[in-house]
């Protein structure tokens with residue numbers, strides 16, 4: 277491994293690093309940043325203001341993240357495997373790429389982008405399955421200085437269209453088809469539907485993957501044809517010189533209001549933190565095989581499939597399929613087959629596999645595992661214990677990693693086997709991260725053994741810079757609730773020793789199978805049905821998904837066939853957002869509990885949905901308290 281001195285390996289080192297970062301954050305980060313390859317060193321480490329939000333790291337520095345992910349590793353580990361790709365169908369061939377091969381793929385891809393008119397600063401939307409080309413595409417964008425916006429290929433045409441329009445993307449990179457388990461989607465056709473309303477798109481670059489026939493038009497270029505046109509020889513594409521603060525990518529995520537927002541990450545700070553957090557949390561050692569099961573459509577895939585591992589010169593596994601295909605032993609089979617050392621997945625997958633019995637993990641050799649991780653939602657004790665015992669065989673630390681799209685990298689987590697591992701607790705903050713708990717007045721709660729609102733009081737390199745095209749929204753969402761802090765939207769508990777346990781969102785965001793959805797976003801989709809007057813969506817506890825979606829719906833005409841209308845409403849949420857937004861339960865109601873000022877009291881709806889309607893508390897401030905009884909009677 278390229279030698280670094282910032283990989284912490286003991287509790288004492290952790291304490292020392294934490295204190296050093298607290299005493300002098302600029303010095304701490306500057307010493308880490310120096311260990312990367314810069315085209316031009318920065319002249320100031322940090323400038324920040326949380327009142328009128330503005331953060332800049334490594335000012336004046338010039339770099340290209342792909343030179344750090346690829347080029348700087350070539351002399352020592354050009355022939356080492358960078359990416360192992362495991363296909364959906366275990367009978368199909370595994371593909372591997374060495375760092376030398378990765379360099380060629382990315383240089384070629386960047387050349388293709390350039391030949392198609394892409395320049396620094398252009399936005400490119402990536403809508404792809406989990407294939408190596410997804411990583412190549414992201415890195416090619418970064419190499420040429422174009423800003424990628426990866427859209428998870430489970431989102432609908434409408435959702436894709438919204439994201440393309442918001443970023444005025446010039447190109448979409450997609451594939452003919454996608455296959456996960458036994459389900460197939462013709463992505464190019466979905467793109468066709470999406471871009472019918474997108475004037476900004478000049479080119480659709482399609483990668484042949486499933487070989488299905490798809491509809492194309494005058495905007496199309498086939499990737500394999502462009503690739504062949506480059507000839508056989510080695511190609512070098514000079515990496516664009518980027519300012520530390522130039523945008524690296526946009527990633528859309530849901531909030532409590534309005535449309536999804538484009539979280540913007542910058543080149544320099546994101547690079548430093550993705551690598552730093554990867555090495556420390558997973559305690560990656562040279563030669564290890566790291567596997568993160570996320571999709572590159574989410575931040576987890578950005579930071580811990582593509583950027584973090586490649587920056588560290590790691591060998592990273594990428595999986596196209598799903599945990600249960602062809603059997604619920606698939607994850608464990610892959611761990612055995614590739615001798616995976618660090619495994620990183622989501623509680624929803626753990627719970628689903630736990631439900632399939634212990635035989636599956638027991639039938640495979642899992643002794644290569646050294647660290648197993650969890651991300652995306654709170655992990656309940658039962659799932660934590662099962663994961664630790666059946667997968668980790670009782671001798672692998674479980675790292676429960678708390679972070680967000682906006683934070684760019686893991687913020688609170690145990691570092692490998694360092695320190696105390698308490699089930700359901702994420703643990704201590706990484707050195708350089710200064711979380712605080714606030715009360716509802718926005719005052720810091722100093723003592724331990726308390727619950728509060730989780731905020732951060734000092735900037736870190738990979739924090740969100742803005743929301744694309746709307747800086748005010750960024751300020752408003754993250755920096756206005758509590759002056760002087762970045763507010764996470766989560767509630768947390770801190771134990772006597774300072775370990776954090778994340779309780780969950782305190783805003784109108786729900787977390788379904790680790791996917792973040794705004795209740796307002798789902799309501800808007802439901803309300804698009806012609807027979808719907810109004811709706812209110814809340815989350816409720818769900819055994820596998822963590823949270824399920826419960827929708828209360830008022831209709832113009834009460835449906836004669838409730839089942840049919842439910843189906844139509846489900847279909848509309850799939851069309852407007854994607855399959856992940858389908859309500860689990862739909863209850864038709866005659867009214868919603870509203871205050872006199874017209875605000876829906878979601879607290880009441882949440883209690884009804886989770887079966888605790890005997891603890892509603894005071895409902896006398898409602899405009900019409902009788903609707904509550906009606907709703908309780910009709911509970912699904």
Ligand code: WT7
Pocket residue numbers: 529574575576650651652653654655676677678679680681682702764765766778779780781787790791792
């Ligand atoms: C929200 C962020 C960060 C990658 C995936 C999700 C919840 C995330 C944990 C965890 C409890 C967690 C929070 C957070 N969350 N990790 N380890 N324990 N909750 O990214 O889509 O931006 O969602 O996910 O509520 O705010 P995201």
